[in-house]
Structure formats: C-alpha cells, structure tokens
Amino acid sequence: MDVIIDQIHALAKTSDEVGRLEIQRALHDVQMEMQSPKDLMYNLANSQLLLGIIRLGADLKLFRIIASQNGSVTVSQLAKTTQASPLLLERLLRYLASNSMIKETGLNEYQANKNTHILADEKGEAMVYHGFDFHGPIVSAMPEFFKENNYQDIDSTTNTPFQKAHNTTLSSFEWFVQHPKHFESLQKVMTVLEGAEWTVGFDHLDLAAKAVPSISPRPSEKPFFVDVGGGHGHQCIQLGKKYPNLLGRLVLQDLPEAINKLPLIEGVKAEAYDFFKRQPVTGAKFYYLRRILHDWPDKECTKILQNTLDAMDADSRILIDDVVLPDTGAVWQATMADISMMIGLGGKERTVHQWHSLAGSAGLRVEQIHTYTASTYTSIVVMAPK
Template identity: 75%
Template sequence: MESIVSQIRTMAKNADDVGLLEIQKALRDIQTEIQTPKDILIEFANSNLILATVRLGADLKLFRHLATHNGSLTVSQLADITGASSQLLERVLRYLASINVIKEVGFNEYQANTTTHTLADPKGEAMVYHIFDTHAPSVQAMPDFFAENGYRDIDSITNTPFQKAHNTTLSSFDWMVQNPKHFESLQKVMVAFESAEWTAGFDLFDSEAKKVPSVSPQPSERPFFVDVGGGHGHQCVQLGKKYPNLLGRLVLQDLPAAVNQLPPIEGVKAEAHDFFEKQPIAGAKFYYLRRVLHDWPDRECSTILQNISDAMSSDSRILIDEVVLPDTGAHWQGTMADITMMINLGGKERTVHQWKSLADSACLRVEEIHTYISSSYTSIVVLAPK
C-alpha cells in the first residue's frame, strides 16, 4: 500500500492542473467502486455535517489559532484560548481530524495541516461563511422549491430556492446589499479569485495592450479597458501590475455599494454604474465581464450585452471571463457551479452553443474562445459586433 501511495504522490507532484484532476477523478472512481452500500450512505450523511462543523471551527477561530501556532496545541490550551469547554472541543477536534481538516498528533493534541491553513486565511474563512450562511439554506430549500414549481428550469432572478430559503422577495444581489455582513463575505470570496492568468497566451489582448504608449493618456483618449461589474477592482489592479502602461486607461464599474467607499486605486477610475442601464463609456477597446453573466438568466444577460453592444465601436470587443462547459464529461466543479448559480441567482454555466446563442440575442458574434485554465474550462469568450 505504501508503495502505491508513494507512486500516486510522485505522479501528482509532476502533474499539471489537468493531470491533477485526472488523478483525483481516478481516486474518487476507485473509492466509489470499493465502497459498500453502507459506506455510500454514511458518506452522504456526513456531507452536511462537514460544513456545519467547519463553520463552528471558524466561529471559534480554531483554524487561525492552529495555523499561527508553531507546533501543536492541546485541547486544554485551545479551551483556554477560545473559551469553549474542553468536553465540546475534544469531540469537535476529533471529528475535524478524522476528516483531515486538522492533524491529530497525539491524545487530545492537534496541529495545522494544509486544509487548516486554507481555512485560516481570511479568504478561506469568508468562503466558509458565505457558503454556510447564504448558499447552504438554498440547497436545503431546493427539493421543495422544484416540487412546488413543477420541476421546471429557473429563468427568474426572484423565483429561486434562494427566495424560499431566506424568506424574501428580493433578488440575491438586492438581498446582499441589505445584509452588509453577507455582502462583505461575498466580496472577499471574489477577491480570492483575482488573477491576471487570463492574459497569458491571449494574443489578441496582449498585442493590443503592448501597443499602448507608456505615457499619460490624453483627455480625449478612449479608455482601453472597462471592467464591468468589477467589484472592488481586484482585476484592474492585477492588470495594472502586468501592464503598467495601461494605468490611467482602466475603468472599474460596479454598483454604488461596491465602489463608493473604495479607497483610490492608482491608475484606475472607479465609477458607479448599473449594467442594466445604458453603458456610459462609448468606444472602449475592451469591455470585460468576469464571473458576471453566469449570475443571470439568459434574458438579463442579453440586456447586459445589448447595453454594451450599443456603446461599442467597430474595433471594440467584449471579453467574457467565465466557464465554457464541454458538451460531455464535465468535471464536478463545473457542474456544481452551474447548480449553485441556478438555485441562488437563476444563472448558469454555459456551453459553446449556449454562448453563441446568447451573443446572437444581442447582435454579437463569438469571435474567439481563449481557454486559459483547461482543468476548470475557464475561458475568455471574445464577442465582436456583427
């Protein structure tokens, strides 16, 4: 057994992202094959408990304490630090160690592992709170919602399991604005996914970015890059680091709740804008939407794209930074995201065919698809005027 495990570790160490997912899938397939029916049922029973206990650990700051301590901590030490009873912590920590969230090193003695450090990070902690507080209630409400609605696909932002779970008539985003604690967790989660990876190997963007002179823009010069629905501007910041010559030509747009209290971002103009209204910036070279359209049903997406399309010049392009699902054999992370978008927002992850259909509805065409993370199908869908 040890030699087999050693071989798998060696393969994983030398694998790229796609290879790692293939190894993980093979291990899951083998696990399913060797599980008894009883094992399968108990694993399902455990699924809800994992999230709730991790949330409890986050409340007690267990992961932070273990991650910042050199070496191990005993149950008694953690009880003194957290104020929780030793009896409760003994049971909770034993369970967390059994599911590899923390590492057991002796009797009632624990230390951090890789998962612990991930959960101790503010972004990981925000993910735990967002999933437990906002998403998990929608999951619980999902079966009854579909039974009550005739098992039909969702095409509304205000008639989803989210409304049933949170007892509201508001859309998910409007509810978030009225619940700042949950909105802040979401923003931290979005920052966790900031990246300039999408520019790597993307010749269309790279070549145009390098043409921009390294001098201050003229007052009459059109913006180069408009980040539509860009949250706290993390993508503009990443882009400015990679292409300093673009500073002063980058625009961040989002709702007032997201941008009005932002500190100034060097080289980035932040402005409040609702993408369901007319796009105020005409003729920008690139309009960029990252993880925006998967939040919305087709009808709303068509409106968003049409508002941008009306402002485009002939050489303008829309860059949609999202998942492009394969027609068959999709990985569970992609399909999970699709269901998550549906039950909370009425949105979806889309296939090539669905992206082309959506573009066509706004008098646009798919000019190119640049896939930059093959393992998750994350791509730039380039839309051009027809």
C-alpha cells in the same frame, strides 16, 4: 500499498493543474468502485454534518488557534482559550481529525495540517460562513421549491430556492445590500477568484495592448479597457502593472456603493454604472465582464450585452471572463458551480453552444474562446458586433 501511494505522490508533484485534477478524478473513480452501499450512506450523511462542524469550529476560532501553534496543542489548552467544554471539544476535535481537517498527534493532542491553515485563513473562513449561512439553507429549500414549481428550469432572479430559504422577495444582490455581514463573506470569497492569469497567452489583448503608445492619452482618446462590474479594480490594477502604457486608458465601473468607497487607483478612472443601463463609455477597445454573466438568466444577460453593444465601435470587443462548459465529461467543480448559480441567483454556467446562442440574441457573434484554466474551463469569450 506504500509503493503505490509514493508513486501517486511523485506523479502529483510533477503534474500541472489539469494533471492533478485527472489524478484526483481517477482516485475518486477507484474509491467509488470500492465503495459499498453502506459506505455511500455514511458518506452522504457525513457531507452535511462536516460543514456544520467546521462552521462551529470557526465560531470557536479552533482553526486559527491550532494553526498559530508551532507544535501540538491539547484539548485542555484549547478549552482554556475558547472557554468551551473540554468534553465537547474532545468530541469535535476527534471528528475533525477523522475528517483530515486537523491532525491528531496523541491522546487529546492536535496540530495543524494543510487543511487547517486553509480554514484558518480569512478567505477560507469566509467560505465556511458563506457556505453554511447563505448557501446551506438554499440547498435545504431546493427540493421543495422545485416540487412547488413543477420541476421547471429557473429563468428568474426573484423566483429561486434563495427566496424560499431566506424568506424574501428580493433578488440575491438586493438582499446582500441589506445584509452586510453576508455580503462581506461573499466579497472575501470572491477575492480568491481574482487573478491576472487570463491575460497569459491571450494574443488578442496582448497585441492590442502593445500597440498603444507609451505617452499620456490625448483628451479625445477613447479608453482602451473598461472593466464592467469590476468591484475593487483588481483587474485594472493588474493590467496596468503588465502594460504601464495603458495607465490613463483604463476605466473601472461598478455600482455607487462599491465605487464610492474605493481609494484612488493611479491611471484608472472609476465611475458608478449599472450595467442594466446604457453604457456611457463609447468606443472602447475592450469591455471586460469577469464572472458577471453567470450570475444572471439569459434575458438579463442579453440586456447587459445589448447595452454594451450600443456603445461599441466596429473594432470594439466584449471580453467575457467566465466558464465554458464542455458538452460531456465536466468536472464536479464546474457542475457544482452551475447548480449553485441556478438555485442562489437564477444564473448558470454555459456551454459553447449556449454562449453562441446568447451572443446571437444580443446582436453579437462569438469571435474566439480563449481557455486559460483548462482544469475548470475558465475562458475568455470574445464577442464582436455581427
């Protein structure tokens, strides 16, 4: 057995992201084949409890405290720091260790493992709070919601399990504005998804960017790149670092409450914009929407795309940075995201066919799909005027 485990570890160390997920999938399949009916029942019961106990641990700062230690920490030490009952901590810590969230090193002694450090990080902690406080009630409300709605697919932002769970008539985004604590957790979670990996190997962008002269833009020159709904400007910043010649030709757009709080970003023009209104920047080379369209049903997405199309020149392109689901064999991470978008926002992750259909509904065509993270199907869908 030890030899087999060592071989798996060695294989994982030399595998890329796709290979690593394939190993996980294979191990999961083996585990499912070995699992008895009783095992399944226990695992289902534990899945709901685990997030709740982790949430409790986050409240007590257990993961932060344990991760800050060079070695082990005792239950009695943690009780003094947290002011929690030693008997309660003993039970909580034993449970967390049995689920590999911390490591048990002796009688009532624990230390951090890889999972502890992830949960101790502010982004991991934010995911716990977002998952339990915002998403958890939505999952609980989901069965009854679909029963009441005759098990129909969701195509609305204001009639989802979210409204039932949080007792509101507002859409999720409207609700977040009124609940800054939840919005802050969401923003921290979203920063985990930031990155410039989408530009790697994307010749469509690379060739166009390198063709831009390394001189200050003329007053009449049209922008090169418009980041629609770009939040804190991470993508514009990364693009400016990779292609300094683009500075002064980058535009960041988001709602006033996001833009007005931002510090100045060198070489980037920030402006308030609602993508359900006509796009004010005309003739840009690229209009970039990262993780935007999966938040919305088809009707709203069509409106967003049409507003962008009206501002495009013949050689302008829309770059949609989103998931493109395979027709079969999708990994659970992607299918989980699809269901989560549906019940919380009324959105969806789309297949190749659905992206083509959505483009056509807005007077566009899919020119290219550049998949840059094969393990999660994250891609750039390039749309051009018909």
